[in-house]
Structure formats: C-alpha cells, structure tokens
Amino acid sequence: MKLSHLLDLSAFHFRPVTGVSLDQDIRWVAVIDIPNAWNWIQEGQLLLTTGYTWPHDPEELQVFIARIAERRPVGIALAVPHFFEQFPEAAREEAERQGLAAFELPWEIPFGVLTEAIHKELLREHYVLLERSEQIHRALTQAVATLAGFRELARVLADLLDREVIFVGSGGEVLGAHPAVQPFLLPEFAYSLKGAVLKKEGVVSPIRVGEQLSGWVVVRGGKTPLSELDVRAAEHASVVAALQIVHERALSLQEARLGYAFFESLLDASESMSSQVIERAARLGFKKDLRFRLGAVQLHTPVPLSEAAFKAREALASDLRDALKSCSAPQLLSLQQNHVIFVLPEDHAPVQLWSRIRRPGCSMAFSRLYQGLSEVGLAYQDLQMMLPHSKEGQLHHYDDLLIPRVLAGDREARTAFLDDLFSRLPREDLRGTLMAFVQCGFQLKKTAMKLQVHINTLRYRLERISEATGWDLEDVQTRFKLQLADHLLLENHKK
Incomplete structure (x- = not known):
C-alpha cells in the first residue's frame, strides 16, 4: 500500500x-x-x-x-x-x-479504527499480490512445460504485467523479448546481483543454474510504477528461465552425442555412402561435395583421462562447437581419449580457429584437403599419423609433420611423402629428368651429359617440371625434399 x-x-x-x-x-x-x-x-x-x-x-x-x-x-x-x-x-x-x-x-x-482500516487494506493488497504472483507462476510454468522458447516466455509475462520483458543471456545477448528489442545494453549493476532488485532502469533478476550465473530477466516500462509484483514476477521468471536453459542444454547435449556417434561412423566408413547417410550428413552441415580438412585438438595429458582432464575435454568440445557454429561450419565432433576431431571447410582458415580455441596444454593439427564424405576416412588416417608427433602449444599442418616423420623412419610417412611429391609430376620421362638432375647435384652440364641431351633441351624439361609442380628448383627447401625423395627411392630399390 x-x-x-x-x-x-x-x-x-x-x-x-x-x-x-x-x-x-x-x-x-x-x-x-x-x-x-x-x-x-x-x-x-x-x-x-x-x-x-x-x-x-x-x-x-x-x-x-x-x-x-x-x-x-x-x-x-x-x-x-x-x-x-x-x-x-x-x-x-x-x-x-x-x-x-x-x-x-x-x-x-480513533487510532484503533484507523489502524484496522489500513491493516485490512494492507492484507487485501497482500492477498492480491499473492494471487497475481500465483497466476504468473502458473502461466510461466505452463509455458515452459509446453517447450515454449524464451520469446514465448517473454510474451506471456509481458502480457500479464503489461510491461516490457527481456530475457538476457550470460554474454549480454537477448534470448527473447516482448516487444522485440535489439540491441539491448544490460545495466552495469546487474553483474553483481545476488537476487532481484527494483531500480530506476527496471526490475532485474539474475538467472542461476546451480551456482553459475546464466543470464538475467529484465522487466521495465509500463503505464504504472514498478512494484513488488514485478519483482516477484521477475523472480518467478528467473526460476522458469533456469529450467528452460537446463532443458535446452540437455537437448543440445543429446543432439551433440547423436552427432558424435554419426561422425564416428563416418570416420570408419568405406567409400560407399548410402543416400540416407548423405542426407543425414547434409542435415548436420556436411554437404556431399564439401572440400574440407579434418582437424584435431589434442590435450597433452596422460591417458586414461583423470576427472579434471575429462572435464577439460568436455569444455574444449563445447568451446569448439560454439566456434564452429559462429563460422557456420558443420558441428560434427568426435571425442576420443585426449583429443577432439572436427571438420573445417576449405574456406575457413585453420589459424583463426586455433587463435580462438588455443589454451595451455593443447595443440591443433589439420589433415590435407579432401572432398566429399567418402574421403573423411582418408583425412582421419592423416590425423592418426600426425597426432603422435604433435607438440604442445603449436598448430600443425600435414606437410609440417611429414618430413620429421619421414626422418624418424615412419614407413607410412615415407610412402605418403613420395606419393604427394610425385603426384604433381605424373609423366615418367619428366620424373627421370628430375631425379637425374637431383643425382647430379643440380648441375645442368653434368645432368645433360648423363641424359645425353642438349643443355637447352634439359632447360626446357626443367621449365616444364616447374610449371607442372609449381616448384622453384633453385629453392633450398625444395632441393632438400627432392634429395630426400631420391634417398628414399634408392633405399626402396635396394630392398
């Protein structure tokens, strides 16, 4: 009163x-x-x-x-x-x-008559407040029970209070509002609230899931001054909003786990893909002819995982899913021991994703570029060969780790190195010219004599090789790779 x-x-x-x-x-x-x-x-x-x-x-x-x-x-x-x-x-x-x-x-x-009249009015208002609060609580509970989203919750509460209602996420984003409002700037005092408060800006009530602050309910505007009813309504709404958030998180987790299982089946799949698999992959964001890299974020922690490491992997997967969602990439993840596998389309830069996900105790690795569902398994094989050689705190591409693996005696790396090198040069005659040039120490005259061709003919062939491969045959790194390839071919020949 x-x-x-x-x-x-x-x-x-x-x-x-x-x-x-x-x-x-x-x-x-x-x-x-x-x-x-x-x-x-x-x-x-x-x-x-x-x-x-x-x-x-x-x-x-x-x-x-x-x-x-x-x-x-x-x-x-x-x-x-x-x-x-x-x-x-x-x-x-x-x-x-x-x-x-x-x-x-x-x-x-008489004071007795006066106090009785005022107390009756106070009790009447209190009864009306309880009745309206119960009405609001029932309406909000019914709305969340019918799986209504935050927009519908805001509409229900706004209609009951005849005010503007805004549900705000933990990052300050608007989850739902009625009437619609964008953008919205949360009052500074909201971040330190323990419970609902009535301020000049309106009523603000924090939404908490357990001990975690997950957002706020804001009630403002209207033709009449804000009152205790608005405070109670905001408190009811914050409880219902917490239930809504828990429900959405459960759905998201379930969808994620279904996605994990499907993606893991793709990693082990053969080249043949049924139409149902192709359709389901498309619904999850993986188009049939998508050009992609397969990536892995690795936690450099012992296996099996401790409870703390398991939680760290779950948090990493959640952050990675959000990062992929923000760049409209497929949210396909596979959580395996101490690493998380994911898909990154060709038009997204690995270094940008790494800068967003990077944290102590982690590394990130990317396969070569592949295309289509049938090549997911090949990309996964790249990662399986790379992960044992990844270094904490670094971003690795397939080519970055290939030569260290070759030098360490990795047979699969040797095969992959030679296949990748010579796939750019399919003609046997040009391969022979190139390897003769390598074996002669990159000397034109000596190579021409070995091949018994004119030096200008040799120059012409080397130009054709550079055009076909994009190599600069004067480059030190390129010459090192070619000398390494020659050494590997010689070893293979001896065997």
Whole structure:
C-alpha cells in the first residue's frame, strides 16, 4: 500500500503537510505515544501519534523528529488539534529535510479504527499480490512445460504485467523479448546481483543454474510504477528461465552425442555412402561435395583421462562447437581419449580457429584437403599419423609433420611423402629428368651429359617440371625434399 493511497481513504481526512514523495510502500502501522518511541519504530512503518510525548521547544522537537527519521519510517501522522493545534512548523521542516512524509488527521478519529482500516487494506493488497504472483507462476510454468522458447516466455509475462520483458543471456545477448528489442545494453549493476532488485532502469533478476550465473530477466516500462509484483514476477521468471536453459542444454547435449556417434561412423566408413547417410550428413552441415580438412585438438595429458582432464575435454568440445557454429561450419565432433576431431571447410582458415580455441596444454593439427564424405576416412588416417608427433602449444599442418616423420623412419610417412611429391609430376620421362638432375647435384652440364641431351633441351624439361609442380628448383627447401625423395627411392630399390 502506497502512502498516496491514504489520501483515497476519504473518511479519515489525511492531509499531507510536507512535499515529500508519497510513492512509498507502507509495511505496517504503529502508534508511538510513549517516551523514547524511536526505540520501537521499524523501517517502512506509518506512525500515528497524538503528540502527547513530543517536546514543545522547537530545537528539541527538531532533534526528536531527526531521531525518528533515523529509524526510516515512511511517514508520520499527528492527530490535531489537541496537544498541538497543528503540525508544529519546526517538526514539519525537519521532516521535510529528512525526507519523512508528514500528515495531519482529525483528533476525533480513533487510532484503533484507523489502524484496522489500513491493516485490512494492507492484507487485501497482500492477498492480491499473492494471487497475481500465483497466476504468473502458473502461466510461466505452463509455458515452459509446453517447450515454449524464451520469446514465448517473454510474451506471456509481458502480457500479464503489461510491461516490457527481456530475457538476457550470460554474454549480454537477448534470448527473447516482448516487444522485440535489439540491441539491448544490460545495466552495469546487474553483474553483481545476488537476487532481484527494483531500480530506476527496471526490475532485474539474475538467472542461476546451480551456482553459475546464466543470464538475467529484465522487466521495465509500463503505464504504472514498478512494484513488488514485478519483482516477484521477475523472480518467478528467473526460476522458469533456469529450467528452460537446463532443458535446452540437455537437448543440445543429446543432439551433440547423436552427432558424435554419426561422425564416428563416418570416420570408419568405406567409400560407399548410402543416400540416407548423405542426407543425414547434409542435415548436420556436411554437404556431399564439401572440400574440407579434418582437424584435431589434442590435450597433452596422460591417458586414461583423470576427472579434471575429462572435464577439460568436455569444455574444449563445447568451446569448439560454439566456434564452429559462429563460422557456420558443420558441428560434427568426435571425442576420443585426449583429443577432439572436427571438420573445417576449405574456406575457413585453420589459424583463426586455433587463435580462438588455443589454451595451455593443447595443440591443433589439420589433415590435407579432401572432398566429399567418402574421403573423411582418408583425412582421419592423416590425423592418426600426425597426432603422435604433435607438440604442445603449436598448430600443425600435414606437410609440417611429414618430413620429421619421414626422418624418424615412419614407413607410412615415407610412402605418403613420395606419393604427394610425385603426384604433381605424373609423366615418367619428366620424373627421370628430375631425379637425374637431383643425382647430379643440380648441375645442368653434368645432368645433360648423363641424359645425353642438349643443355637447352634439359632447360626446357626443367621449365616444364616447374610449371607442372609449381616448384622453384633453385629453392633450398625444395632441393632438400627432392634429395630426400631420391634417398628414399634408392633405399626402396635396394630392398
């Protein structure tokens, strides 16, 4: 019940004598005609008095009113005329200074009748508040039970309160609002809230899932001042919103796990793909002819995983899924021991993803470029060969690790190295010219003599080789790879 409502009780003739705002809630009514009355005053009370114990000296009266104001009542009403002809000017000025609303009321009205009327009104308003709160709670619960999203929850609450309602995520993003609102800037004080509060900007209530802050409910606007009903409604909404978030997380986890299982089946699949597999992959974002790299984020931690490492892998997978979603890449993941496998389309730069996901104790590796569902297994084989050689804190491409693996004696790496090198040069005659050039120490005259061709013919052939492969045959790194290839071919020939 607001102080202003006292003026509507026409039978009691309350007359305000200060200019203090009457937009304050009365919690209870108390009569204070006893000495040292301030010891019995509680915050939010409306005080009734005959002035029997009030001092008549203006200075003492100011001190008396100041001590009452310290207890933070919402107002004080003096019955006149009797002990005072009217509300004393010194008391009135002090009440005004302290922000304490002051009233005169007729002496003839018994305090018992007055307190009964106000208490009945307080109880009636409290009953209406509980009834409306229950109505709001039922409506919100029904909405979330029917799997309504945040937009529908906002609409239901906005219609019941006749105000603007906004559900905000933990990152400040709008989850749902009615009427629609974009963008929305969350008030700074919201980040430190423990419970719902009523501020000038509106009512803000935090949404918590367990101990985690997951967002906020904001209620604002409307034709009438915000009240306790709005605070209660926001609190109800924050509980329902937490249930909605838990439900959405459960669905997301279930969908993710179904995606994991499907993706893992692709990693081990043969080249033949049924139409059902192709359709399901397309629904998950993997188009039939997609050009892609297969990637892996590795946690450099012992296997089997400890509980802490398992949680770290789950958090890594969640962050990776969000990063892939933000760049419209397929959200296909496979969680395997201490690493997470994923798909990255050709038009997305690995280095950008690594900069977003990078954290201590991790590395990231990427296969060669492949195309289509049938080549997912080949890309996976690349990663299986790479992961044992990846180094913590680094981003690896297939070519980066190929030569170290070759030098370490990895047979599969040797085969892959030679196949990749000579796939660019399919003509046998040009291969022979190239290897003769390597074996002759990259000397033109010596190579021409070995091949028994004119030196200009040799130059022409080497130009054709450079055009076909894109190699700079003067480049030191290219020459090293070619010399390594020659050494491997010689070893293979001896065997």
